[in-house]
Amino acid sequence: MPPRRATTPQSVTLRDVAKSAGVHLSTASRALDPTKRHLIADTVASKIAGIADKLGYRRDPIAASLRTRRSKLVGVIVPDIANPVFSPIIAAITETLSAAGYSTIVADGGQDRRRQSALVGELIARRVDGLVLATVRRDDPILKECLREGLPVVLVNRADESDSVSSVVTDDRAGMRLAVEHLFELGHRAIGHVAGPAHISTGYLRRQGFEEAMAARGLTLPADAVVEATAYEREAGEAAAAELLKRNPKLTAIAAANDLLALGVYRAIAAAGLSCPRDISVVGHNDMPLADMVEPPLTTIRIGPREMGHDAARLMIARIQEPEAAVKKVVLSPSLVVRASTARHES
Amino acid sequence: MPPRRATTPQSVTLRDVAKSAGVHLSTASRALDPTKRHLIADTVASKIAGIADKLGYRRDPIAASLRTRRSKLVGVIVPDIANPVFSPIIAAITETLSAAGYSTIVADGGQDRRRQSALVGELIARRVDGLVLATVRRDDPILKECLREGLPVVLVNRADESDSVSSVVTDDRAGMRLAVEHLFELGHRAIGHVAGPAHISTGYLRRQGFEEAMAARGLTLPADAVVEATAYEREAGEAAAAELLKRNPKLTAIAAANDLLALGVYRAIAAAGLSCPRDISVVGHNDMPLADMVEPPLTTIRIGPREMGHDAARLMIARIQEPEAAVKKVVLSPSLVVRASTARHES
DNA sequence: GTAAAATATGCAAACGATTGCAGGAAGCGC
DNA sequence: GCGCTTCCTGCAATCGTTTGCATATTTTAC
Incomplete structure (x- = not known):
C-alpha cells in the first residue's frame, strides 16, 4: 500500500x-x-x-489565527533541553497550558545569542501568544526584545533584574541559607561555596544567600571560600571545586549552587584523594531527577519544579487574557532534602 | 511603564x-x-x-500555511518528557529540523490513550507537516490513525510491527547480545534478565537478544531467568529484580533492558543484602545522561541518541518532500560502555 | 398601539500570503 | 518584417475564519 x-x-x-x-x-x-x-x-x-x-x-486554528492574530500557542525557551532540571518544569508548564487550550512549542535556546534571537523572531512570526523563558540572564537583551514587541513574557526559575516582567522562582537566598544551616548544625564551620555564574540570577542570589548565612552564624568568610563556576555543568563544578580545595585545604563542607556542580565537586573530592561525606560534606541545589541515585545520594535543596511550571503557566494565561495586569512575582519556598552526602563533623 | x-x-x-x-x-x-x-x-x-x-x-507563516496547507512545523511526541533518555534525542531532532527551516513542537504523550489521540488531532489541526513518534507500541492504534490521515510519520527509538512506516532504532537484539557477551567474558554463567514491557519493541527485542545470546553460548536458560518489568521505571525494575533474585538465588549477573530498570536492580540488590558488582554484576541499556554518575557507575549499552535524532529528522524531511518515497528503516549499531557495575566472576 | 430597546441573524470585508492562467515584451529564425 | 517561442509579470481567486455593522424580528414600556 x-x-x-x-x-x-x-x-x-x-x-x-x-x-x-x-x-x-x-x-x-x-x-x-x-x-x-x-x-x-x-x-x-x-x-x-x-x-x-x-x-x-x-x-481550523490556522485560519482563525490569521484573522485574530492569536494562536493559542505558547513558546517555551530553555537553555538546554537535555538538562534534567528542566524536564519536570517543562512537563508541568505543558500540562497546565494544555488544560487551558494552549499548545506549547518547546525550543532549545542554546548558548548563542544570535541563535536565540532568531528563535524568538521565529516564534513571534508564528504568532505565539506568549513566551516562557527559562534562559534569562540577570540583564538580558533577548528579554528586552520580547518586551519591545509587546509580547507577554513570564520568567521561570531564573529572573532578571528589572521589575517589568512576571516571574516564578524559588527563594534562592533562602535555599542556600537552608543548606548552610544544615551544614552548620552538623558541626561544620569551614564551609566553601561553588557558585553559579554571576550573570544568572540563581548563581548570584545563591551566593548572596551563602554569604548571609555564614555571616548570620558569625562565621568569618575566608576570602577564598567562594569560587564561581563558569557554567552550570559538571566539568565546571569539578574545576571550581579543585580550585576551592587547593586554596582551602581545611574545608570540611562545600555548598554547590546546583546539583550538576555538586556532582563535579564529588569528582574533585575523589581526585584529591578524599571521600564524601567522610572528609567533606556536599550539598547540592535543585533536587534534579536521579539526585538520589548518585553515590553518595545527594543532600540537596528541593525547588518544586512542577509547582514552578504550573505557576508559570497560570501567570502566562492570566497575562494573555489581561495584558495590562500588574506584574506578578511568585517566589516559592525551597526545602532541604537530607540524604547521604552530608555527615556530622567531629572536631 | x-x-x-x-x-x-x-x-x-x-x-x-x-x-x-x-x-x-x-x-x-x-x-x-x-x-x-x-x-x-x-x-x-x-x-x-x-x-x-x-x-x-x-x-507570515500563518497566512502561508492557510494557503498552502503546509506549516513547516513538525510534531514530536514522547512518552515522558521528564525521562532523561529522550532529552538528547529531542535536542538532536530539533537541531536538524530547524536547520532545514522547520520548527518542532514537542508534546508529552503520557500514558492515556485518549489523551494521546486528542494530542494527535490537535497537531493535525495545526497542520503539522509530519509527526515523529517516540511513543509507539508494537501494535499501535495512534500510529494507524496518523497513517489513515496520510500524515508523514517517522518512528524513533521504538518501532512497530508493520513495515508501513520509516523508523530509526538501534539494533536492540545486538545491543543485548553485547551485554550478555560482556558478562560471559567476565566469567558469568548464571545470568538473569529484567525485561522491558513486551508491548514495546525495545522490551520485546532486547529480551529476544538476551535469549539468543544465552543460547549461542550454550547456556541453558533457567525458566525463571527472565522477569518482565511493568514499565520502564525504577520502581518496576526494583520489583522485577527482587522477584528474579528470589527465584534464582544463584544469579551472579543481571542484564536490564534499560538504565532506569538497572537502577531499580541496584536497589533490589542492596535490599537483598548483596553488593554490586561484588556479588552481582549489572548492565543497563541506553547510556542515559548521568549513567556514569550513579554508584557504581553503570556499565551499559550506548545507543547514540543524538545520531538517532538526527537521522529521524532527516528521514522526516525526506518524507515530507517526497511522500511517495519508499519506507526506510535505519538501524544503528549499539556499543558497549564498560564502567564499574560489572566485575569478573571467580568461581 | 406605538416608540424604544433588546435580541437574533445576515452581509461582507478583512487577515496575508500562494498560484494557475493569461497577456505583453523581447528574442529568434527565416 | 512576420510568426513563434521564451521569458517575465500582472490578475484574481482562494485558503477558513472572525467581527463590525446593518437589518429584521421580537419584546418591553407606557
Whole structure:
C-alpha cells in the first residue's frame, strides 16, 4: 500500500456546517465560539453544535489565527533541553497550558545569542501568544526584545533584574541559607561555596544567600571560600571545586549552587584523594531527577519544579487574557532534602 | 511603564514590499520564494529582496500555511518528557529540523490513550507537516490513525510491527547480545534478565537478544531467568529484580533492558543484602545522561541518541518532500560502555 | 398601539500570503 | 518584417475564519 498524499484531508469547514444547518457562516461561527454563543438563540446554537459534531467539524486554528492574530500557542525557551532540571518544569508548564487550550512549542535556546534571537523572531512570526523563558540572564537583551514587541513574557526559575516582567522562582537566598544551616548544625564551620555564574540570577542570589548565612552564624568568610563556576555543568563544578580545595585545604563542607556542580565537586573530592561525606560534606541545589541515585545520594535543596511550571503557566494565561495586569512575582519556598552526602563533623 | 498590547506589531506585509518596489504582490511573493525566484528577472528579484530586507519584511507563516496547507512545523511526541533518555534525542531532532527551516513542537504523550489521540488531532489541526513518534507500541492504534490521515510519520527509538512506516532504532537484539557477551567474558554463567514491557519493541527485542545470546553460548536458560518489568521505571525494575533474585538465588549477573530498570536492580540488590558488582554484576541499556554518575557507575549499552535524532529528522524531511518515497528503516549499531557495575566472576 | 430597546441573524470585508492562467515584451529564425 | 517561442509579470481567486455593522424580528414600556 503506497502512502497517501498529505494533501486534502478535505476536512469539513465552517461553510459546510452552516449550509447544512441552513444558517449563515457567521452564525455558525458564533454558535461554536463559547464566548459568543450567547448571541445566538439557544435552539439554533445547539442545532449547529449538533450538526458540527455529526459532520466531524474541527475549527481550523490556522485560519482563525490569521484573522485574530492569536494562536493559542505558547513558546517555551530553555537553555538546554537535555538538562534534567528542566524536564519536570517543562512537563508541568505543558500540562497546565494544555488544560487551558494552549499548545506549547518547546525550543532549545542554546548558548548563542544570535541563535536565540532568531528563535524568538521565529516564534513571534508564528504568532505565539506568549513566551516562557527559562534562559534569562540577570540583564538580558533577548528579554528586552520580547518586551519591545509587546509580547507577554513570564520568567521561570531564573529572573532578571528589572521589575517589568512576571516571574516564578524559588527563594534562592533562602535555599542556600537552608543548606548552610544544615551544614552548620552538623558541626561544620569551614564551609566553601561553588557558585553559579554571576550573570544568572540563581548563581548570584545563591551566593548572596551563602554569604548571609555564614555571616548570620558569625562565621568569618575566608576570602577564598567562594569560587564561581563558569557554567552550570559538571566539568565546571569539578574545576571550581579543585580550585576551592587547593586554596582551602581545611574545608570540611562545600555548598554547590546546583546539583550538576555538586556532582563535579564529588569528582574533585575523589581526585584529591578524599571521600564524601567522610572528609567533606556536599550539598547540592535543585533536587534534579536521579539526585538520589548518585553515590553518595545527594543532600540537596528541593525547588518544586512542577509547582514552578504550573505557576508559570497560570501567570502566562492570566497575562494573555489581561495584558495590562500588574506584574506578578511568585517566589516559592525551597526545602532541604537530607540524604547521604552530608555527615556530622567531629572536631 | 505599562506593558504594551500584544496587538498590531504592524509588521510590514508583502503588499508593502510590492508597493515599495513598484511591482505586483505576486511578483514579490515569487521573488522571495527560493523555489520560484528563477521565474523573476534577476535585477527585479534582487531589488525586491533588497527592499524586503530594508523594510524588515518577514513572511507570515500563518497566512502561508492557510494557503498552502503546509506549516513547516513538525510534531514530536514522547512518552515522558521528564525521562532523561529522550532529552538528547529531542535536542538532536530539533537541531536538524530547524536547520532545514522547520520548527518542532514537542508534546508529552503520557500514558492515556485518549489523551494521546486528542494530542494527535490537535497537531493535525495545526497542520503539522509530519509527526515523529517516540511513543509507539508494537501494535499501535495512534500510529494507524496518523497513517489513515496520510500524515508523514517517522518512528524513533521504538518501532512497530508493520513495515508501513520509516523508523530509526538501534539494533536492540545486538545491543543485548553485547551485554550478555560482556558478562560471559567476565566469567558469568548464571545470568538473569529484567525485561522491558513486551508491548514495546525495545522490551520485546532486547529480551529476544538476551535469549539468543544465552543460547549461542550454550547456556541453558533457567525458566525463571527472565522477569518482565511493568514499565520502564525504577520502581518496576526494583520489583522485577527482587522477584528474579528470589527465584534464582544463584544469579551472579543481571542484564536490564534499560538504565532506569538497572537502577531499580541496584536497589533490589542492596535490599537483598548483596553488593554490586561484588556479588552481582549489572548492565543497563541506553547510556542515559548521568549513567556514569550513579554508584557504581553503570556499565551499559550506548545507543547514540543524538545520531538517532538526527537521522529521524532527516528521514522526516525526506518524507515530507517526497511522500511517495519508499519506507526506510535505519538501524544503528549499539556499543558497549564498560564502567564499574560489572566485575569478573571467580568461581 | 406605538416608540424604544433588546435580541437574533445576515452581509461582507478583512487577515496575508500562494498560484494557475493569461497577456505583453523581447528574442529568434527565416 | 512576420510568426513563434521564451521569458517575465500582472490578475484574481482562494485558503477558513472572525467581527463590525446593518437589518429584521421580537419584546418591553407606557
